[in-house]
Amino acid sequence: MNRFYFISIFFHTVIIGSALFINRSNSRPLPEFKVYKVRLAPLPQPKIQNSREAAETIKKSSPKKEKSPPLKKSRKKKKRVKKKQKKVKEKVKAGLPDIKPRIMTGSGRGFTYSYYLNIMLNKINYNWHNPYKGRDVGLKAVVYFEVSKDGTIYDVRIEEGSGDDLYNEMAIRAITSTKKLPPLPREFANDYLKVHLEFLTAR
Amino acid sequence: MNIFKIFMESSITAQIIMIVLIIFSIWSWAIFFKKLFEFARFKSRARHFLSTYRLYNSISELNNLGHLLNNNAYGRILRNGLEEFKKLRLINIHNPNSPDAEKKEKTTAELSDNIRLVMERAKISELSELESSLPILGTFVSVSPFLGLLGTVWGVMEAFFDIRARGSAHITIVAPGISDALITTVYGLMVAIPALIFYNIFRTRVNRHSGEIDRFINEVFVRLRKALITGQQ
Numbered sequence: 005m006n007r008f009y010f011i012s013i014f015f016h017t018v019i020i021g022s023a024l025f026i027n028r029s030n031s032r033p034l035p036e037f038k039v040y041k042v043r044l045a046p047l048p049q050p051k052i053q054n055s056r057e058a059a060e061t062i063k064k065s066s067p068k069k070e071k072s073p074p075l076k077k078s079r080k081k082k083k084r085v086k087k088k089q090k091k092v093k094e095k096v097k098a099g100l101p102d103i104k105p106r107i108m109t110g111s112g113r114g115f116t117y118s119y120y121l122n123i124m125l126n127k128i129n130y131n132w133h134n135p136y137k138g139r140d141v142g143l144k145a146v147v148y149f150e151v152s153k154d155g156t157i158y159d160v161r162i163e164e165g166s167g168d169d170l171y172n173e174m175a176i177r178a179i180t181s182t183k184k185l186p187p188l189p190r191e192f193a194n195d196y197l198k199v200h201l202e203f204l205t206a207r
Numbered sequence: 208m209n210i211f212k213i214f215m216e217s218s219i220t221a222q223i224i225m226i227v228l229i230i231f232s233i234w235s236w237a238i239f240f241k242k243l244f245e246f247a248r249f250k251s252r253a254r255h256f257l258s259t260y261r262l263y264n265s266i267s268e269l270n271n272l273g274h275l276l277n278n279n280a281y282g283r284i285l286r287n288g289l290e291e292f293k294k295l296r297l298i299n300i301h302n303p304n305s306p307d308a309e310k311k312e313k314t315t316a317e318l319s320d321n322i323r324l325v326m327e328r329a330k331i332s333e334l335s336e337l338e339s340s341l342p343i344l345g346t347f348v349s350v351s352p353f354l355g356l357l358g359t360v361w362g363v364m365e366a367f368f369d370i371r372a373r374g375s376a377h378i379t380i381v382a383p384g385i386s387d388a389l390i391t392t393v394y395g396l397m398v399a400i401p402a403l404i405f406y407n408i409f410r411t412r413v414n415r416h417s418g419e420i421d422r423f424i425n426e427v428f429v430r431l432r433k434a435l436i437t438g439q440q
Contacts, residue, residue, distance in 0.1 A: 008237040187374065
């Protein structure tokens, strides 16, 4: 009986070994993961909306929304952005090869859920189109926004302009078109999360 | 997809299940090799025995088969039959000219069934030897998929606990847990499928050999009974 066990063990090692060998020879390099540098910045005091107002803005279909003045502004902004974006797309096509923009964020104090930040940054990065992609322009814009418990983004505004209107609009656009994030971690005590997101052009 | 890497990264429960499944796999393959060897030996010895057995025409010559009566199933069955045959013949020899000869002949004919029964008994012990370890294979066939399934369900359960703990059901959180969990089912099936094939192969072979042995027993029984009743040597 013993000798058959040895044969069987030998057989298994050969099969597992060959499986490992085949894997190694066929191994494709894994796609590189983007590394986001997360910086906890000292917070300038933003205007904190009441939760009621926030709720109003979240309900987009409700008639209340039209009454509130800040939303009208944002709509106008969106229209402007759309107009500009068309122009920008044409420019980008003609531009130099892309350099991926680095997004840096400063989040609220005590928010330690890095996986959530990663998801958020991934989503926003998907919608972020740098108008000066590949060009040697150094710009920095900080956008402030709040995320409610169910993950809705509201109160998007420029906190620190880059000095370039197109760039600012595109930064806001990146966040407003993200619209919905996953709900905040249940353990996070606050009703909403304040985010200060830095948009930096890469050199 | 690296098997070894997945193994190292999965949870302790999945690792235990995978180790058990690997042991099952080694065991079932060992049984496969052992049975393969045993059946090959059985077949070659049987062929050798049967080819020589057909050359012997009288019963007394059959005793001279020597080691062929001991080293294979057919030989052992024949030996048992011959021993019973001798015992029965002694009754006749001691009372060759007894007054009730007809009655004796009748009882001899009746007792000749004993030869068959003895050979059937020998056949059962031979078959049980051939069938040994097959129940283990059968157990592996039925148990290992369930064991793999247990690992998977456990892993999925852990993934859902993670979702509850983090409060988010994003695919990046759920997918790794579930993909790790599925590996145990893969292992379970990898153990069960070969084991099922081996089990069916050997079960069929045992049935075939059983039929052949039955035929041999009938052949020998006819010969011995005839010799017993007619008093042929």
